[in-house]
Amino acid sequence: MEPAATIIGAPYDATASFRRGARYAPAAIRWTSQSIESYSSMLDGDLREAVLLDHGDLQVESLAPEAMVTAVAGAIGVLPGLPVLLGGVHTVSVGAVRALAARHPDLHLVVLDAHLDLREEYDGSPWSHACTTRRLADALDPTRIALFGVRSGAREEFAAAGGLLATERSLRVSRSLWARLEGRPIYLSIDIDVLDPAVAPGTGNPEPAGPGAAELLDFLRVLAPLRVVGIDVVEVAPPYDPSGRTVILAAAIVREAVLTWAAKRPA
Numbered sequence: 001m002e003p004a005a006t007i008i009g010a011p012y013d014a015t016a017s018f019r020r021g022a023r024y025a026p027a028a029i030r031w032t033s034q035s036i037e038s039y040s041s042m043l044d045g046d047l048r049e050a051v052l053l054d055h056g057d058l059q060v061e062s063l064a065p066e067a068m069v070t071a072v073a074g075a076i077g078v079l080p081g082l083p084v085l086l087g088g089v090h091t092v093s094v095g096a097v098r099a100l101a102a103r104h105p106d107l108h109l110v111v112l113d114a115h116l117d118l119r120e121e122y123d124g125s126p127w128s129h130a131c132t133t134r135r136l137a138d139a140l141d142p143t144r145i146a147l148f149g150v151r152s153g154a155r156e157e158f159a160a161a162g163g164l165l166a167t168e169r170s171l172r173v174s175r176s177l178w179a180r181l182e183g184r185p186i187y188l189s190i191d192i193d194v195l196d197p198a199v200a201p202g203t204g205n206p207e208p209a210g211p212g213a214a215e216l217l218d219f220l221r222v223l224a225p226l227r228v229v230g231i232d233v234v235e236v237a238p239p240y241d242p243s244g245r246t247v248i249l250a251a252a253i254v255r256e257a258v259l260t261w262a263a264k265r266p267a
């Protein structure tokens with residue numbers, strides 16, 4: 001029986017530009033998921049009623065960035081069911097998008113991120129996580145990339161963002177943008193730093209004045225009718241949140257996303 005979703009970790013943070021620690025996130029999210037209910041009262045769904053597979057973690061910690069991206073692409077390309085990628089820094093998303101773009105020629109991206117990440121290079125590297133959106137735009141047409149929650153970037157990045165499908169500070173989808181996304185295959189990438197650091201301090205590059213947890217979870221429910229073909233949650237850095245609330249929130253986001261887009265699919 002094919003699983004409705006397959007979870008896979010990419011414990012990698014060599015491309016972090018400030019504070020490393022995201023490599024610990026996949027294991028921490030799995031462990032912390034034991035502390036929350038498998039049942040979502042908002043969705044009236046239970047993970048125990050879904051056929052799920054945990055593929056474990058990719059052995060990518062020692063790889064150079066481009067080799068890591070290739071490894072992630074190779075793994076995502078053969079996973080059964082809906083792929084759910086646990087980062088790691090945001091660079092890991094590039095591999096997942098490469099794989100799914102090959103499977104879905106009309107793939108669109110919905111990215112939740114406090115940062116534009118449109119630099120061509122940062123600190124001499126084109127693979128810094130500060131270049132993630134730029135590298136995603138190398139993998140597919142930039143007019144298929146919609147960013148939400150953005151409130152940080154260089155002046156040049158904001159100028160370049162005009163070439164994307166959308167750049168929104170809020171977590172709201174306009175009617176015209178919805179028309180562009182509806183019916184298309186969507187890859188949903190959630191950088192935990194999209195949230196206000198008062199809510200999710202455990203991340204490498206926290207950015208003030210972001211939305212709260214309830215707003216993000218409500219946004220996922222707004223997106224529920226869309227055809228999501230892949231999901232990731234990235235940039236959780238457990239060492240910077242001794243309370244553990246960032247990891248707990250990440251586990252809840254994974255639960256809600258899986259129940260929304262995978263658990264109700266026929267196995």
